[in-house]
Amino acid sequence: MPAAFADAPLLLDVRHLSVDYVSRGQPAAHAVDDVSFVLREGEILGLVGESGCGKTTLMLSLMRLLPSAGRIVAGRVDLLGRDLLSLSEKEIADVRWKEMAMIFQGAMNALNPVRTIGDQISEVIVRHNIAGNKAVLDGRISELLELVGIPANRKDQYPHQYSGGMRQRAMIAMALACAPLIVIADEPTTALDVMIQAQILELLLTLRQKLGLAVILVTHDLGVVAEICDSVLVMYGGVTAEYASVNTIYNNPQHPYTQQLLDAFPDLSNPSDRLTSIPGYPPRLDALPPGCRFAPRCSVAFERCHHEQPPLYQLSQFHLASCHRVESE
Amino acid sequence: MRGHRYLLNKIGWAFFTIVFVILLNFFLFRVLPGDPARAGLRDPRLTVEAIEAIRARFGLDKPVINCFETLNPLRLGSCRVNPLQTQFFIYVGNLLRGELGISYHTNRPVAHMLVERLWNTVLLVGAGQVLSIFIGITLGIIAAWKARTTIDYTALVGSLMAWSLPTFWLGIILLFIGSRQLGLPIAGKVTPGGNFANMWEEWLDIGRHLILPTLTFTIVFVGEYMLIMRSTVLDVLSEDYILTAKAKGLSTFQILKDHALRNSMLPMVTIIALNLGFTVAGAIQIETVFSWPGLGQSIFEAVGRRDYPMLQGAFLLIAVSVILANLIADLLYSYLDPRVRAS
Ligand SMILES: Nc1ncnc2c1ncn2[C@@H]1O[C@H](COP(=O)(O)OP(=O)(O)O)[C@@H](O)[C@H]1O
Ligand SMILES: [Mg+2]
Numbered sequence: 001m002p003a004a005f006a007d008a009p010l011l012l013d014v015r016h017l018s019v020d021y022v023s024r025g026q027p028a029a030h031a032v033d034d035v036s037f038v039l040r041e042g043e044i045l046g047l048v049g050e051s052g053c054g055k056t057t058l059m060l061s062l063m064r065l066l067p068s069a070g071r072i073v074a075g076r077v078d079l080l081g082r083d084l085l086s087l088s089e090k091e092i093a094d095v096r097w098k099e100m101a102m103i104f105q106g107a108m109n110a111l112n113p114v115r116t117i118g119d120q121i122s123e124v125i126v127r128h129n130i131a132g133n134k135a136v137l138d139g140r141i142s143e144l145l146e147l148v149g150i151p152a153n154r155k156d157q158y159p160h161q162y163s164g165g166m167r168q169r170a171m172i173a174m175a176l177a178c179a180p181l182i183v184i185a186d187e188p189t190t191a192l193d194v195m196i197q198a199q200i201l202e203l204l205l206t207l208r209q210k211l212g213l214a215v216i217l218v219t220h221d222l223g224v225v226a227e228i229c230d231s232v233l234v235m236y237g238g239v240t241a242e243y244a245s246v247n248t249i250y251n252n253p254q255h256p257y258t259q260q261l262l263d264a265f266p267d268l269s270n271p272s273d274r275l276t277s278i279p280g281y282p283p284r285l286d287a288l289p290p291g292c293r294f295a296p297r298c299s300v301a302f303e304r305c306h307h308e309q310p311p312l313y314q315l316s317q318f319h320l321a322s323c324h325r326v327e328s329e
Numbered sequence: 330m331r332g333h334r335y336l337l338n339k340i341g342w343a344f345f346t347i348v349f350v351i352l353l354n355f356f357l358f359r360v361l362p363g364d365p366a367r368a369g370l371r372d373p374r375l376t377v378e379a380i381e382a383i384r385a386r387f388g389l390d391k392p393v394i395n396c397f398e399t400l401n402p403l404r405l406g407s408c409r410v411n412p413l414q415t416q417f418f419i420y421v422g423n424l425l426r427g428e429l430g431i432s433y434h435t436n437r438p439v440a441h442m443l444v445e446r447l448w449n450t451v452l453l454v455g456a457g458q459v460l461s462i463f464i465g466i467t468l469g470i471i472a473a474w475k476a477r478t479t480i481d482y483t484a485l486v487g488s489l490m491a492w493s494l495p496t497f498w499l500g501i502i503l504l505f506i507g508s509r510q511l512g513l514p515i516a517g518k519v520t521p522g523g524n525f526a527n528m529w530e531e532w533l534d535i536g537r538h539l540i541l542p543t544l545t546f547t548i549v550f551v552g553e554y555m556l557i558m559r560s561t562v563l564d565v566l567s568e569d570y571i572l573t574a575k576a577k578g579l580s581t582f583q584i585l586k587d588h589a590l591r592n593s594m595l596p597m598v599t600i601i602a603l604n605l606g607f608t609v610a611g612a613i614q615i616e617t618v619f620s621w622p623g624l625g626q627s628i629f630e631a632v633g634r635r636d637y638p639m640l641q642g643a644f645l646l647i648a649v650s651v652i653l654a655n656l657i658a659d660l661l662y663s664y665l666d667p668r669v670r671a672s
Contacts (some may be wrong), residue, residue: 063576065575065576093580106577112575160668
């Protein structure tokens with residue numbers, strides 16, 4: 001835990017969460033397997049990993065929004081001490097957006113194309129009974145849009161009249177509409193160009209400062225993580241590879257996957273460095289290797305790695321890694 | 330501003346299409362063989378003068394258009410006649426005054442005959458369309474929301490069956506059951522020679538006559554609406570903004586109503602408009618089975634009698650309704666989908 005957050009109030013406590021995708025006539029795909037993490041007030045947690053490693057699945061299961069094939073098979077999700085997984089459908093619907101809002105991958109289609117931006121923001125405010133009357137509601141919408149840098153007079157426009165970056169800003173404004181404790185941003189900048197990406201991330205940082213927001217930022221861009229995150233959860237093939245503060249991850253990475261991700265990440269301060277990428281492909285979830293899931297691609301794997309799955313070793317107070325080499329050291 | 334351009338553009342196209350249809354409709358019927366005078370040629374009682382009188386009465390003594398005396402058989406004529414004294418321009422002139430010619434069969438103005446029949450058809454088709462659209466859309470949404478459950482499969486199989494039933498056959502079966510089991514009237518719009526104490530009773534009688542044809546109509550169309558609605562809603566439900574709506578904590582009903590329905594209505598609007606346009610004529614089979622005095626029935630009869638002016642009028646009416654229905658669909662579409670207005 002970074003020092004600044006060690007004693008901030010605990011918002012979200014996810015313990016041993018496992019999610020399967022089931023489909024008839026096929027073995028269950030273990031998309032998320034025994035993942036635990038915490039989120040404290042004002043913290044920005046980076047969730048990194050190659051695409052297909054279960055990041056979106058993990059985030060959707062926090063809000064119980066998995067597609068019909070998805071099943072939460074084990075674990076707990078405690079939000080301020082309340083177990084979200086045992087709530088009724090109606091109770092969880094009240095929690096959604098009010099306490100935990102989500103910005104989805106690809107803002108292009110996350111907004112309804114035939115309704116105005118203002119209308120879509122007002123809808124959620126009305127749903128959770130935040131604003132008393134029409135005037136307050138209108139004021140709130142203008143305030144939200146201006147907070148993310150959109151002129152309030154554009155609230156009656158439709159998504160197609162916005163640029164990609166503005167659509168993502170509008171999504172952020174909508175996410176803030178009910179003043180949630182937590183905002184989950186699932187690859188919020190993937191489809192945007194670098195300039196706009198930087199602006200959006202800057203905005204998230206400002207908002208965290210202004211509103212005391214806690215953010216889970218899903219990304220596969222380690223540069224982004226270094227810039228704005230406090231702690232990092234590295235996932236590989238549905239399991240936790242390494243979980244630590246951002247400093248530890250960059251300065252003392254223990255899992256070979258983390259190390260290789262960092263190597264693959266171009267160092268902007270030294271452009272002559274050759275860009276390396278990790279050879280091989282992530283494992284198929286319905287045909288996982290018997291031992292460590294990363295072993296087939298790991299350059300330092302030994303005998304044990306291929307038939308025994310490593311547990312999550314605690315290296316220091318806030319540094320966890322699932323690698324056999326950690327134990328033998 | 331852009332919205333106006335879109336509107337004018339669409340109205341302009343509708344106008345040109347109608348002009349084209351008028352041309353096509355006119356010449357098509359000149360190319361078809363037979364006219365009342367020639368039918369009369371075989372009747373030995375008709376004198377040459379009488380035949381000429383008939384031709385003059387229907388305007389057939391004039392050239393079809395400059396350079397063409399008649400089109401079938403193709404006979405060329407002088408090109409130097411006054412265009413206003415040709416059949417074509419007389420026809421267009423009459424059209425502009427709302428006249429569609431005189432029926433070969435009844436000798437009455439076609440426009441009057443069509444208007445009478447049109448209202449009966451609108452009554453039948455209107456009732457059937459409203460019912461089938463409403464039921465079809467509701468069933469489609471429910472089936473899509475409950476996709477791959479028993480409810481869905483039941484609605485799916487039922488709709489497929491309804492869609493594939495031959496209209497004629499279904500009408501006869503319903504007519505049979507309705508009249509035997511429920512004592513419903515089997516033909517016409519009102520009980521012949523019926524004596525009604527007041528208007529209310531007359532309407533009640535018409536209502537009883539409407540039940541069976543409307544039911545047939547509804548069953549025939551509900552399947553199509555349901556199936557199309559189901560697949561559109563299924564597409565829409567897999568969109569990202571539906572996930573956003575769920576994440577916002579909206580209820581199933583709100584998601585369906587405020588996010589799925591409007592987006593799914595886009596393709597439905599086009600199909601409904603097209604059907605509405607066509608069913609001015611499309612009720613031919615049902616009107617025939619139930620002897621409903623509508624447009625379809627009169628078209629059916631006019632074909633048998635080679636009553637060209639009547640057919641020509643009816644075709645024009647149908648074409649214009651289809652074009653107008655399309656125009657309305659376009660305008661409605663642009664209202665429902667802001668992206669259309671922009672492009
Ligand atoms: N609806 C689904 N049904 C079955 N498998 C799925 C579904 N959604 C995702 N998966 C599988 O779960 C794994 C994790 O996917 P996802 O959570 O989207 O990964 P990420 O967000 O890290 O790219 C992938 O292997 C993917 O194929
Ligand atoms: Mg993802």
